[in-house]
Amino acid sequence: MRKAKKNVVFILTLLLSLSMLLAACSGSNNKSNTEAESTANAGGNTSSDKGADQKEVVLKGYLLGEAPKGMPEVLAALNEKLKKDINATIELNYIGWGDVQSKYPLVLASGEDVDFIFSADWNYYVQQATKGAFYELKPEDIAKYMPKKSAAINPAAWDAAKIEGKIFMIPTTTPDRKVSVAVLRKDIMKEAGLTEVKRFSELGPYLEAVKKNHPDMIGLNLDSQFDLPTPYQYLLRDKIGYPGAPIDSGNPMAQGIAYDFEDPTGKLYSMVEEPYLSAQKYAAGIMKDWYDKGYVNKNPYSNKIRSKDNFAEGKSAIALGNTIDVASIMEAAQAKGIETYVVSSLTADGKAPQNSWTNNGISIAANSKNPERVMQAFDLIMEDPSYVYLTYFGLEGKNYAMTADGKIGLPEGVTSENNTYPPDAAGFWFVNKDLFKPMQNWPQAYIDHQEKVKDFLTDFTYNGFTFNSDKVKTQISNLANASTQYANPIYIGAVKDVDKAFDDLAKNLNSAGLDKVKAEVQAQADVYLAGKKK
Secondary structure, eight states: OOOHHHHHHHHHHHHHHHHHHHHHHHHHHHHHHHHHHHHHHHHHOOSSSSSSSSOOOEEEEEEEOOOOOOOHHHHHHHHHHHHHHHHHEEEEEEEOOHHHHHHHHHHHHHOOOEEEEEEOTTTTHHHHHHHOOOOOHHHHHHHHHHHHHHHHHHHHHHHEETTTTEEEEOOOOOOOOOOOOEEHHHHHHHHHHHHHHOOOGGGGGHHHHHHHHTTTOOOOOOOTTTTHHHHHHHHTTTTTTOSSSOOOOOOOSSSEHHHHHHHHOOOEETTTTTTTHHHHHHHHHHHHHHHTTTOOOSGHHHHHHHHHHTTTTSSSSEEEEEEETTHHHHHHHHTTOOOOOEEEOOOOOOOOOOOOOGGEEEETTOOSSOHHHHHHHHHHHHHHHHHHHHHHHHOOTTTTOOOOOOOEOOTTTTTTTTTTSTTTTSSSSTTTTGGGGOOOOHHHHHHHHHHHHHEEEEOTTTTTOOOOGGHHHHHHHHHHHHHHTTTHHHHTOOSSSHHHHHHHHHHHHHHTTHHHHHHHHHHHHHHHHEEEEE
């Protein structure tokens, strides 16, 4: 019996010792986990899965435009930060402006190994989302993997990105405060006898002076994608509040269903019925006159260089763009002694549509193997100040420098012309721009323009409306094809007879299913408008 008691005591003592050892190990592990979490948080990442705790991955993605010369160095610095914070790196590719229409949908449909791609309401977001090309972002995943974005963004942005109640885009926290513009040269304005230009339609004398005095320069040197429909759209706004793309497709090159953004009733029109038809014929008549006089390059379809990128080099007399993307162009012109003048694209009432939450964003490809890591990466890129400045402005000390008065300037020896990574040039337009400091080298003409922008912008009835094209996908594709053949020549003025050109356009749009598309847009718009009244 005594021996049995000793054995019991021994066993109890052994069990007590083991439990104390396990508790000690558990405490040690908890301490290690806490320290690891603290270290990861210090690196700028606040998600629940961090750094070396995750398998290393390479995230392959696409932005629009062209990589600046300094992109390799900036990307190396970006990848160094991402590797440390979330154990990921980015392989970045670009879709050039001239290739967007053909290559963008191909990248998503080809089965290529891609994780993310730039998306926007003006760049096929709705079309591609309804095709199943994008990964659905669930609210619980957004909260878990994007804590910085969740804290910074207005919840209305997520609502704006919803299609049939589902989110397929990480939208910008700061919708661009911009209007479409045309930048002119003051020296040519003087040659043309112009001291002020309020509307794009007033540019005839300017273009005539270019043709007469500058044989190596083209007045409207349009590229095949961004520029091609732009002057036409500016002229259209003289007569109607055209939002910039049909509501059914979001494709600025296509004809379709549109509305006057100044009309609070939200009445919808096909673009070949009144009042749109008369407004289009007005714009087409002016473009035809300019084309016939040699003010427009004869074959924009083969040109992949935007007018703004030729402006400072003296190859284009007009730079087409917007408030944000012309800043660096105007700086480059100023560095060459070229004084500039900004013409804003406004309606007769002096208004322009306010950008939506979805005007710049990132979508995750449906076949991405690393959607959670993409969310972590863009949580940092979009919202962490160190990432924002790196991706938008480049390397501090090489591409930008902070001045003593807290502005963003250029390092010694760096100019707007030789800067290898100009602001806004790399396609990271979706970063939180409220984190930016003022720019030191903005030309006065640009400062004057920017100060006016807030007075131009107006909200509109369909801001936040997203059209689900599932039921009319074929018809919308047919409309795009008909537009390429029959509307593109109208946009640049390369038609013999404007009335006949529109007869042919209307005939082919109707054959493509324009009425069916309008009926479907109207049905969804009615539901949207009814919801706004509640």
